Amino acid sequence: MVPMKTRLILLMAVTALASCSSRGPLTPALPPSGIDALLGQARQLEQTGDLTQAIALAERAVRIEPRNARAWHQLARLYRDQGDGARARQFARRSIQFADGNRALIEANQRLIDSLE
Amino acid sequence: MPRAKRRKKKPASSRRSLGQRLVLFGLLPISVVLALYTVYLDRIVTDKFEGKRWAIPSRVYARALELYPDKRITPEQLVAELKLSGYRASADGMSPGSYHRRGPRLTLATRRFSHWDGVEPARLLEISFDGGRISHLVDAINNTAVPLARLEPMQIGTLYPAHKEDRILVKLEELPGYLIDALIGVEDRHFMSHHGLDFTGIARALLANIRAGGVVQGGSTLTQQLVKNFYLSSERTLSRKFNEAIMALLLELHYDKREILQAYANEIYLGQDGARAIHGFGLAAEFYFNKPVSELSLPQATLLVAILRGPAYYDPRRHPERALKRRNQVIDTLARDGRITPDQAQRAKQAPLGLSPKPAHGSGRYPAFIDLVKRQLRHDYREADLRSEGLRIFTTLDPRQQQLAEEALRRWLERLEKDYRMTPGLLQGGVVLSRAGSAEVTALVGGRDARYRGFNRALDIRRPVGSLLKPALYLNALEQGYTLASPIQDEPIDVPLEGGRLWRPDNYDHIHHGQVMLIDALAHSYNLAAVQLGTTLGIGSTIETLERLGFQRPLKPYPSLLLGAVEMAPIDIAQLYQTLADEGFHTPLRAVREVVDQQGRPLQRYALETEQRFDPATVELIGHALEEALRRGTGQRAAADLPANIHLAGKTGTTDELRDSWFAGFSRDLVGVVWLGGDNNEVTGLTGASGALRVWIDIMKRLTPADQPLPMSADIEWLEIDPASGLRAGGGCAERRRVPFIRGTAPRDYAPAPASPCGALWEIYGRS
Numbered sequence: 030m031v032p033m034k035t036r037l038i039l040l041m042a043v044t045a046l047a048s049c050s051s052r053g054p055l056t057p058a059l060p061p062s063g064i065d066a067l068l069g070q071a072r073q074l075e076q077t078g079d080l081t082q083a084i085a086l087a088e089r090a091v092r093i094e095p096r097n098a099r100a101w102h103q104l105a106r107l108y109r110d111q112g113d114g115a116r117a118r119q120f121a122r123r124s125i126q127f128a129d130g131n132r133a134l135i136e137a138n139q140r141l142i143d144s145l146e
Numbered sequence: 147m148p149r150a151k152r153r154k155k156k157p158a159s160s161r162r163s164l165g166q167r168l169v170l171f172g173l174l175p176i177s178v179v180l181a182l183y184t185v186y187l188d189r190i191v192t193d194k195f196e197g198k199r200w201a202i203p204s205r206v207y208a209r210a211l212e213l214y215p216d217k218r219i220t221p222e223q224l225v226a227e228l229k230l231s232g233y234r235a236s237a238d239g240m241s242p243g244s245y246h247r248r249g250p251r252l253t254l255a256t257r258r259f260s261h262w263d264g265v266e267p268a269r270l271l272e273i274s275f276d277g278g279r280i281s282h283l284v285d286a287i288n289n290t291a292v293p294l295a296r297l298e299p300m301q302i303g304t305l306y307p308a309h310k311e312d313r314i315l316v317k318l319e320e321l322p323g324y325l326i327d328a329l330i331g332v333e334d335r336h337f338m339s340h341h342g343l344d345f346t347g348i349a350r351a352l353l354a355n356i357r358a359g360g361v362v363q364g365g366s367t368l369t370q371q372l373v374k375n376f377y378l379s380s381e382r383t384l385s386r387k388f389n390e391a392i393m394a395l396l397l398e399l400h401y402d403k404r405e406i407l408q409a410y411a412n413e414i415y416l417g418q419d420g421a422r423a424i425h426g427f428g429l430a431a432e433f434y435f436n437k438p439v440s441e442l443s444l445p446q447a448t449l450l451v452a453i454l455r456g457p458a459y460y461d462p463r464r465h466p467e468r469a470l471k472r473r474n475q476v477i478d479t480l481a482r483d484g485r486i487t488p489d490q491a492q493r494a495k496q497a498p499l500g501l502s503p504k505p506a507h508g509s510g511r512y513p514a515f516i517d518l519v520k521r522q523l524r525h526d527y528r529e530a531d532l533r534s535e536g537l538r539i540f541t542t543l544d545p546r547q548q549q550l551a552e553e554a555l556r557r558w559l560e561r562l563e564k565d566y567r568m569t570p571g572l573l574q575g576g577v578v579l580s581r582a583g584s585a586e587v588t589a590l591v592g593g594r595d596a597r598y599r600g601f602n603r604a605l606d607i608r609r610p611v612g613s614l615l616k617p618a619l620y621l622n623a624l625e626q627g628y629t630l631a632s633p634i635q636d637e638p639i640d641v642p643l644e645g646g647r648l649w650r651p652d653n654y655d656h657i658h659h660g661q662v663m664l665i666d667a668l669a670h671s672y673n674l675a676a677v678q679l680g681t682t683l684g685i686g687s688t689i690e691t692l693e694r695l696g697f698q699r700p701l702k703p704y705p706s707l708l709l710g711a712v713e714m715a716p717i718d719i720a721q722l723y724q725t726l727a728d729e730g731f732h733t734p735l736r737a738v739r740e741v742v743d744q745q746g747r748p749l750q751r752y753a754l755e756t757e758q759r760f761d762p763a764t765v766e767l768i769g770h771a772l773e774e775a776l777r778r779g780t781g782q783r784a785a786a787d788l789p790a791n792i793h794l795a796g797k798t799g800t801t802d803e804l805r806d807s808w809f810a811g812f813s814r815d816l817v818g819v820v821w822l823g824g825d826n827n828e829v830t831g832l833t834g835a836s837g838a839l840r841v842w843i844d845i846m847k848r849l850t851p852a853d854q855p856l857p858m859s860a861d862i863e864w865l866e867i868d869p870a871s872g873l874r875a876g877g878g879c880a881e882r883r884r885v886p887f888i889r890g891t892a893p894r895d896y897a898p899a900p901a902s903p904c905g906a907l908w909e910i911y912g913r914s
Binding site for chain 2: 062063064065066067082084085086088089091092093095096104116119120122123126130
């Protein structure tokens, strides 16, 4: 037999949990940032080959955050895909400039530049 | 039988009298002529209707505001943007084009918009703010987080409206039901059933006109009115009416009621805005109410129907009582026809006219910026294409920054005129703002009266620039092995010119400062030091630096170039300082993002371009020197009130006899250039610091968040230096300064022992 007190506590706990799960609309789970969303879409379009649209999205990301190294890197890749080596190189350099110690990104850019030689 | 027949025939043919024969033979050519004429009119009708003759101008848009979690924006700033775009405050913020603010929360119903790279659907957004940023962005219908929402951009003008005509084309579906009902009910009750002419209408009008003894009523159908507006001028002769009638019949023959109604809705003349004629409900809705036609309320829609009978006579801004009276008659008609309930009619009649303030002239709100847009487009398009194809041009203008810049300029010009006792109206100015990173021009001010489409000082003045070019000289020096601590001699120098003459420049304060550190020579803008250094390095190499920074016109290699004896415009300076702000990456300044044609296809990709032209760390050192210039150099007086955690850098420029006042500089995210002067080169008495810098700081401090230091790469190290010798400061030195160096370039030696004076302190005044 579960004592009354315990039942009450259990009841309160369950109620609390239930109200937790039905919390109001203004506290959603961690959303992707605006830039992440754009760059994610751009990467998808890069894979399907819609480079023009991908570039439009990556440029939009750069406009929102002109110092975002990943956005510049994405642009570099897209222009490389399009065969525009000159632009690709410059955007990769820009990305390095903003990479702020992100070794992986700096190296990715460097590899991209090297591959264009 | 044949005899009888012949006898029968003879009387039959002879029955035709001369008169009848004449009529027959007369009628034939007449009917042929009529038939041909009808064919001719028919051709006009179909040709014109196919829409090719409408001169649809290109629409120009400002940049679209992007909303996302963590975006730095306050509720007040967002509301200001929304208002500029024609959004209205409402009780719940749920109808499209409205918003509702409750403290740190804002509900916003955006409008659907076709951007050049995709459609942004209409949304109902719940936005929460915290600490000057967006904390949450939620789609209120689906209850999902929105990572990014783009508002529709503000339309800032139209380009090249041909024949002074203008349109916002609307589809029939966009017109509110009561607008159509009112139109038909008031103007042409049998529109849906007649074939172009309404004979009962004509009869009724005839009767009314006879009774009144003049023309008080037109019996014209909507079709006839369309013909009148469309093809013919406003003569009211009998032959005109005849043409009109035929063409109306032809129109109905070729096109159905929907098409005719839609054409009418886009063609009907509804008002005048100076030289610009307002045609069509779309444009009229914007002109009178600053909203899309689909959002018109019942009283607003009926007002438009009321106006069309006589847009000048019933002008609601000039004759509000007349307009209101007629509007209420239209509302009564709707009620009489059973389209609205008596209750709705009552409420509508009591509503005020609901007009928005008269908007600035169609392409006139930002003429200086539009001027820049036109010039950039002229590079890539034929003018004819731009004039008639209904293009949509998406630009980089930031309306809020533009407004700040305009107001700051106007405010300071008035104040400076007063303080310096100048003739009112004499002082003029130009401002350019652009974003670091993307080099997008966000604001362009062409003169103190920003609405006036006149001389564009931001683009077209050609004035000497004083010390604005010194950063190029010192950047050149750093590239050639100098450091910020390198000693430079601020001592008199005689420079031989062509023709054997000697040039003897001097400092503004006429003081010779002796040996100074390079950073101080720049920060305090010493002329002698600059000429000493510049002639040592060779003028050619400084010219080359200027070209790499982005100056494109030819430069003559005169030594006076070092002190700014070159004629430039604010936009030229903006390009140079853009490259400095962007750590040596040159990106051409751009005002246009994208252009799409009427079908939504991009006409030209204004692809982003950038080129690394300098070593970033070297440019960052110049940036630091320019920050010094502002804080402790020639800009220090004006910058004295600037909080220490707002990081700005820039250079003053003053010309001979104090005619031109310049300031150019940047924050981490924004580049700004200000010029002040008289249009006729008058002496203003202003230096760069006392004039342009005041405007510049006013603008930049409002747009620069705190705690955003200028970039400094990891290659840079800071050392304490003895300013007198430019060597490392040893223990016990009286004066020491922290100076940045690229790793490995800092001086290795220490300053002499404390016995010798470490460095003389000198008073520094803020004049360059």
